[in-house]
Amino acid sequence: MSHNISFGCFVAFVLLMLSCTKPKVEADILIENGTVYNGVDAEPKMMSIAIKEDKIIYVGKAEDVKIMASRTIDASGMVVSPGFIDPHTHATLDLDNPELSDNRPFLFQGVTTVTVGNDGNSPYPLQIYRTKCEINGVGTNVILLVGHGTIRNRVMGMTDREASGRDIQKMEELVQQEMNAGAFGMSTGLFYAPGSYSDTEEIVALAKVVARNNGIYDTHMRDESTYSIGLIPAIQETIEIGQRAQLPVHISHIKCLGVEVWKQSDSIINIIEDAQRKGVDITANQYPYEASATGLQSAVVPRWAESGGKDSLFIRYQDSRWRNRILEETQNNIARRGGPQTLLIVQSPNKDYEGKTLLEISETLNMGPEETVFKILEEGYIKIASFNMNPYDIANFMDEPWVVTGSDGGSGHPRKYGTFPRKYHKYVKQDSVLDLGSFIKQSTSVTADILRVSKRGKLLEGYFADIIIFNPNTFEDKATYNDAFQLAQGVKYSIINGEISIDQGEYTGGRNGIVLKK
Incomplete structure (x- = not known):
């Protein structure tokens, strides 16, 4: 019995000594228990990430170091990216x-x-x-x-x-x-x-x-x-x-x-x-998305007619020498986009137009779609969603x-x-x-890599601490063409330059970004 007790004490002593010899890491934020995609490897790993000031200072197994952090985030069940x-x-x-x-x-x-x-x-x-x-x-x-x-x-x-x-x-x-x-x-x-x-x-x-x-x-x-x-x-x-x-x-x-x-x-x-x-x-x-978005003028008005700006465009449009050519080419451009029924007005000075297609507005105004373009452009900038791409x-x-x-x-x-x-x-x-x-x-x-941005885009030691943690079950868009101003859901934490911007799904009010300089 005494022999077993002595051996148990010895093992405990060894484990204690080993724990004392682990490297110590002092951090501001520790992220643990998450499924980590580091931006480089295709497969995820279960790793801990420590942040000090604006940098990642440790990426690895939690048991390999002793991390002392002011804030610990438990990312269990979530993706760290x-x-x-x-x-x-x-x-x-x-x-x-x-x-x-x-x-x-x-x-x-x-x-x-x-x-x-x-x-x-x-x-x-x-x-x-x-x-x-x-x-x-x-x-x-x-x-x-x-x-x-x-x-x-x-x-x-x-x-x-x-x-x-x-x-x-x-x-x-x-x-x-x-x-x-x-x-x-x-x-x-x-x-x-x-x-x-x-x-x-x-x-x-x-x-x-x-x-x-x-x-x-x-x-x-x-x-x-x-x-x-x-x-x-x-x-x-x-x-x-x-x-x-x-x-x-x-x-x-x-x-x-x-x-x-x-x-x-x-x-x-x-x-x-x-x-x-x-x-x-x-x-x-x-x-x-299957719909692009652009200005109505950019989408359907011929470029040569725009030379000199919008005022010059309307001077040409009112000129009988150019009007028919402008309308014909506008009609052709509407057809390229799939027809007036595919052009949805999403932004206009006239709120009655928003949420309606060019076809619907032209029917209300009782004029052709190509003429309707110039009628509504007189009121200001018109933005459209244009449904003209194939899922393939x-x-x-x-x-x-x-x-x-x-x-x-x-x-x-x-x-x-x-x-x-x-x-x-x-x-x-x-x-x-x-x-x-x-x-x-x-x-x-x-x-x-494409933009040649250094020390960002990867979860590696020495990189800037731009990190998100999202719930893979709820990460989803909520904005639609009819209600385009709905915030997405599922991001639980956003850390930018080492500072928390989204905390448990709520915006902290922090403006933690910087304007990068090459």
């Missing part, structure tokens, strides 16, 4: 507004970093915008892009003409100025005026400035349908820009818009992957490892509030297009 990084948003006006800069529509999706300045349209100058955001405080981290359309407009106005050598020199200087202010790259909106008035040579010249600054080229391409050069030639132009300017190119967004180009995704994937094999760094983002192409693109999640989130479309949880709920849980590990990688580390 890097915070999502959104490469394409329209949160620009929210972030420099002190009432909206908490960025809650994105926070509750699990987004911890947003990108602004997309589609060729950026704040100018970026340094002033950066200062406003820093004064207000921002709810998420912010990545800035310089918009080609913004720069072109400052140098050349909204006119439809080719840039001279002097014009290009001035634009190069302004692009360099904005890169110096911390832009991560340049965006183009070649489908929109005034970007649509530029040629490839102009874009290559400016992209070379971006390349010298180790930036990226992000593009809403010249065509996603059959408006001008066609979808596949627009892909080829993007590849050419990447080759000639020697910089990474990123398509915002990859889609086949309209019946005439449905099911071209197979050909497009082959073209892009052939370019990748030849050394072109080309990627894309995608939102998981959406799933086909989504399965590619070089296609990441991007919301294109702006007011009036549910994607501002629901993109990331919708992709998870519909395409991971319901349709099994992606597994959970792939969804997380394509929303975190792959996006960080």
Whole structure:
């Protein structure tokens, strides 16, 4: 008996000594018992994560260290992931507004970093915008892009003409100025005026400035349908820009818009992957909805008629020499989008129009859909949701490892509030297009690599502590086309730069993001 007691005491003593020799980690926050996807590995692990100030200081087994933390989060039954990084948003006006800069529509999706300045349209100058955001405080981290359309407009106005050598020199200087202010790259909106008035040579010249600054080229391409050069030639132009300017190119967004180009995704994937094999760094983002969103004017009015701005458009429209041509081309563009019944008004100065299709409004006004366009545009900016994508192409693109999640989130479309949880709920849980590990990688580390964001997008020691914890059973979008302003559910914790922004499903009021600088 005494021998057994002595042996038991010896074992206890050894265990005590071993526990005393474990490395000690002092932390602000400890996350334990969660299913951890680190953004790199496809399979999850059961690991503990310790945070000190704004960094991750430990990732590993709890029993290997002695962690002393001020706050412990029990993540049992939940998924622990890097915070999502959104490469394409329209949160620009929210972030420099002190009432909206908490960025809650994105926070509750699990987004911890947003990108602004997309589609060729950026704040100018970026340094002033950066200062406003820093004064207000921002709810998420912010990545800035310089918009080609913004720069072109400052140098050349909204006119439809080719840039001279002097014009290009001035634009190069302004692009360099904005890169110096911390832009991560340049965006183009070649489908929109005034970007649509530029040629490839102009874009290559400016992209070379971006390349010298180790930036990226992000593009809403010249065509996603059959408006001008066609979808596949627009892909080829993007590849050419990447080759000639020697910089990474990123398509915002990859889609086949309209019946005439449905099911071209197979050909497009082959073209892009052939370019990748030849050394072109080309990627894309995608939102998981069958409806796009844009301005009614941008969607259906011919670009040549817009030259000089909206006032010039209406002068031409009232001119009998141009009116019939404008109406005919507008009618053709409505047909490209699938007809007036597919164009849903989601934002208008006249609230009676919201929630109605262009067809319904035209019937109420007793005029043709193409004439109705100009009647309602007289009242101001009209935003539409355009139901013109095929589920086959959406799933086909989504399965590619070089296609990441991007919301294109702006007011009036549910994607501002629901993109990331919708992709998870519909395409991971319901349709099994992606597994959970792939969804997380394509929303975190792959996006960080594309944007060249350092030390974010992965749960690794030494990385910034941008971490989300969500319930896999309840993580879901709630925003719809008829009610686009509903916060997503299921994110239990959001930690940004080591500070808790969502705590047990409730917003803490903290504006813990920063404006990142390259």
